[in-house]
Amino acid sequence: MIRKYVRLIIAGILFLGSILLFVQAIIGYGVLAVLVSGIFVLFHFKNEKNLIAFYFVRKNKFAKAERILSKIKHPENMIKGQEAYYYYLSGLVDAQSNRTSQGEKNFKKALEIGLRVSTDQAVARLNLSGICLSKRNKKLAKYHLQECKKLDKHKALTAQIREIEGMMKRI
Incomplete structure (x- = not known):
């Protein structure tokens, strides 16, 4: 059952990491992390x-x-x-x-x-x-x-x- 949601969990972790990168003013990697997390969400659906x-x-x-x-x-x-x-x-x-x-x-x-x-x-x-x-x-x-x-x-x-x-x- 949990296998269905592994991609969403990874996307959530990446999104939280991107927020941390934005807070630390590392904008480029933050944007990249948001895009990668979006790919994981897309492949979930x-x-x-x-x-x-x-x-x-x-x-x-x-x-x-x-x-x-x-x-x-x-x-x-x-x-x-x-x-x-x-x-x-x-x-x-x-x-x-x-x-x-x-x-x-x-x-x-x-x-x-x-x-x-x-x-x-x-x-x-x-x-x-x-x-x-x-x-x-x-x-x-x-x-x-x-x-x-x-x-x-x-x-x-x-x-x-x-x-x-x-x-x-x-x-």
Whole structure:
């Protein structure tokens, strides 16, 4: 449990050290200590391995993203937001690697834990719809697709939604 907060403890110590440096009129090192403590706080809320894996997913380098995500041993020890995005990224990698059953589990777990951005929720629902459709479960695919339409407020996924609807008509 304490491992979650080690970065915040280090950031607090660095911040207190920076205050001491400011009091002693060592401004340059004080500013540096504040910046370093800010990095520790940032990495508390944004897991660096998730950020690197997300970068590789955006560049369509799923093998590298999978290798980065496999280095995370205990995702349940992360903050809830980080854990949700770990499962979301794992689901994207699994769906791309044709491991649909594992991808489905990861997407469901990410939605259960709670993705923060509605577009990410819509992408997860869209992928779940495609997975359900590949398993010939039209009713569940339709449900996920309707939820995806509700969540896609910026209409960024309209082409993919139409594609899934076209596939539904063929089944």
